[in-house]
Amino acid sequence: MREWHIAAAILVAALMPCGWVCLRRSFAEGVVAVQVAGTVGAVALLVLAEAERREPFGSLAIVLAALSFAGTLIFLRFLERMR
Amino acid sequence: MTARDAVGYVILGLGVACEVVAVLGIVAMRDIFDRLHYAGPATLGALMVAAAVWIYQGPSQIAVEAAVVALIVLVASPAMAHATARAARISERGDWRPQPEEGIEVEEP
Numbered sequence: 001m002r003e004w005h006i007a008a009a010i011l012v013a014a015l016m017p018c019g020w021v022c023l024r025r026s027f028a029e030g031v032v033a034v035q036v037a038g039t040v041g042a043v044a045l046l047v048l049a050e051a052e053r054r055e056p057f058g059s060l061a062i063v064l065a066a067l068s069f070a071g072t073l074i075f076l077r078f079l080e081r082m083r
Numbered sequence: 084m085t086a087r088d089a090v091g092y093v094i095l096g097l098g099v100a101c102e103v104v105a106v107l108g109i110v111a112m113r114d115i116f117d118r119l120h121y122a123g124p125a126t127l128g129a130l131m132v133a134a135a136v137w138i139y140q141g142p143s144q145i146a147v148e149a150a151v152v153a154l155i156v157l158v159a160s161p162a163m164a165h166a167t168a169r170a171a172r173i174s175e176r177g178d179w180r181p182q183p184e185e186g187i188e189v190e191e192p
Binding site: 003004007010011014015017018020021026028029031032033035036039040042043046047049050055056058059061062065066069072073076077079080082083 | 092095096098099102103105106107109110114115118119121122125126128129132133136139140143144145148149151152155156159160163164166167169170171173174177
């Protein structure tokens with residue numbers, strides 16, 4: 001197993017605590033967890049692409065980073081209206 | 084293993100450590116505003132991992148993709164932190180501006 005595989009495994013495992021916060025905490029705190037999970041997930045995809053030596057898969061990381069930004073903005077609109 | 088590989092692995096390890104610290108902070112902190120501080124280490128981690136890919140691979144397709152991911156995260160993360168804090172405050176108090184009962188003095192322009 002290469003070092004990149006180990007890094008990818010740690011990053012994918014790091015997504016689980018974010019899921020726990022989304023499930024167990026308030027909506028607002030879950031949005032922050034989703035925000036950080038988007039960054040961690042994009043980095044995990046990038047490291048996986050490098051580990052598997054499949055360069056085109058790095059595009060998935062770009063798409064996730066951009067879409068998680070847009071998706072979190074939509075959640076924030078819902079959060080503003082939630083009182 | 085060359086010296087360049089070793090430097091790349093060290094930076095990769097530091098980047099992954101930053102991401103782990105960010106996630107642990109998200110879990111351990113008390114409220115949303117404390118948790119928001121941990122978006123910063125996640126951004127730093129993304130930059131370090133992109134640097135590690137660039138060092139390890141040199142100029143290549145995946146290195147450019149890593150740089151684009153780092154750029155998106157670098158631009159989006161502060162904006163998201165600001166927008167999240169603003170939305171959370173509106174959700175809690177109905178307005179993002181300081182309220183009289185908070186005792187915060189604001190100088191009028």
